[in-house]
Amino acid sequence: MTTRTTFAEPEDFTRSEGLRALLNRLYEGGPGAWQHDPVAADLMVYAAEKYGALARKHGLDPWEAASAAFDVMRTKAARTAGDPWGVVTHAVRITCIAEERGQGLLCSTHQARRPHISAFHDAERLSDRENPLTDYHAAFHVTDPDPGESDSTNTHEPAGATVCCSADSAVEDAIALFTLLGWPAHVARAGVEHVCQALAGAGSRQSAYEALRRDKHARALLDVNSTAWTALLKALLGHPSPAYAATAAGRGILLRLLIGESLRALLRDDDLVLLISLAAPKHRGRS
Incomplete structure (x- = not known):
C-alpha cells in the first residue's frame, strides 16, 4: 500500500x-x-x-x-x-x-x-517663539494702569505729568508729547486732532488706522512725508497687528493716556520716543 x-x-x-x-x-x-x-x-x-x-x-x-x-x-x-x-x-x-x-x-x-x-498643538519651548510670550499670550493681556504710576507716586509730580482722566486732556498731552520730541507745534496739533476725529467716526482703532493710512489728502494738508505720517498713526493708535493688541506698542498713546499713564511715563518709553523723534518733520515755517 x-x-x-x-x-x-x-x-x-x-x-x-x-x-x-x-x-x-x-x-x-x-x-x-x-x-x-x-x-x-x-x-x-x-x-x-x-x-x-x-x-x-x-x-x-x-x-x-x-x-x-x-x-x-x-x-x-x-x-x-x-x-x-x-x-x-x-x-x-x-x-x-x-x-x-x-x-x-x-x-x-x-x-x-x-x-x-x-486637538492641542505640539509642545514647544518658550524660546522657540520669535516674539516674547508677553506679546501674544492672553494671560498677559491687561489694561490696568502702570503699577509704577500709582496715585501715591504722582502726588508731587508737576501738572504737565499728571494722570489723564478725560479725552480732552489725553489729546493735549499727546500734542505736548509730539512737540517735546521735535514736531512743529502746528503740525502736531493738526495731526493729533485729525486722527481723533477719524477715530471718533470709525468706532475702533483698527478701522481708523486703515482709513487714515490711505488718507493722502490729510497727509498733504499736514505737509509730512509717508514716514512721519505712519509714525504718527502708530504712535497715536498703536501697532495694527493683533499680536500687539495688549502691549504698549499696540495700545497707542491715546489709549495709554486714557487708562491712566502719564506723560512722564510715555517719555520713559524708549521705543516710543525713538519712533516719534526720528520721524519728526523738518519744517522751517511757523513753529
Missing part, C-alpha cells in the same frame, strides 16, 4: 485571501506560532517594506509600522474582514499618526488617540 503525503501550498500573503489563510493558520497554531513559523517572519519583513514610506512620513522607523501591523493581524477583525490588508493598512495609518502626535505632545500613543488630547 502506497501512502501519499500532500503538502499545502504556501500562502501568498501579499494578497488578501492568502493573508487571511495565513492569519487563520497562525491563530489555530496557538501560542508560539508566530515565533516559530518561517512564513510569519517573511510576512513581517514584507509589512516593514510595505509600510516603510508611511512610517517615514510620520517620522517613524519602518519596523514600528510593522509592529503596529503585527498587533492588528492577531485580532479577529483582521482574520474575518473582507479585505484583511485594508484593515491592517487603515490601522497602521492611525497608529502612525497617533505615534507622531504622541511624540509632539509628549504623551503616550494611547492618550494621543483621544480627540480632546490630539
Whole structure:
C-alpha cells in the first residue's frame, strides 16, 4: 500500500485571501506560532517594506509600522474582514499618526488617540517663539494702569505729568508729547486732532488706522512725508497687528493716556520716543 503525503501550498500573503489563510493558520497554531513559523517572519519583513514610506512620513522607523501591523493581524477583525490588508493598512495609518502626535505632545500613543488630547498643538519651548510670550499670550493681556504710576507716586509730580482722566486732556498731552520730541507745534496739533476725529467716526482703532493710512489728502494738508505720517498713526493708535493688541506698542498713546499713564511715563518709553523723534518733520515755517 502506497501512502501519499500532500503538502499545502504556501500562502501568498501579499494578497488578501492568502493573508487571511495565513492569519487563520497562525491563530489555530496557538501560542508560539508566530515565533516559530518561517512564513510569519517573511510576512513581517514584507509589512516593514510595505509600510516603510508611511512610517517615514510620520517620522517613524519602518519596523514600528510593522509592529503596529503585527498587533492588528492577531485580532479577529483582521482574520474575518473582507479585505484583511485594508484593515491592517487603515490601522497602521492611525497608529502612525497617533505615534507622531504622541511624540509632539509628549504623551503616550494611547492618550494621543483621544480627540480632546490630539486637538492641542505640539509642545514647544518658550524660546522657540520669535516674539516674547508677553506679546501674544492672553494671560498677559491687561489694561490696568502702570503699577509704577500709582496715585501715591504722582502726588508731587508737576501738572504737565499728571494722570489723564478725560479725552480732552489725553489729546493735549499727546500734542505736548509730539512737540517735546521735535514736531512743529502746528503740525502736531493738526495731526493729533485729525486722527481723533477719524477715530471718533470709525468706532475702533483698527478701522481708523486703515482709513487714515490711505488718507493722502490729510497727509498733504499736514505737509509730512509717508514716514512721519505712519509714525504718527502708530504712535497715536498703536501697532495694527493683533499680536500687539495688549502691549504698549499696540495700545497707542491715546489709549495709554486714557487708562491712566502719564506723560512722564510715555517719555520713559524708549521705543516710543525713538519712533516719534526720528520721524519728526523738518519744517522751517511757523513753529
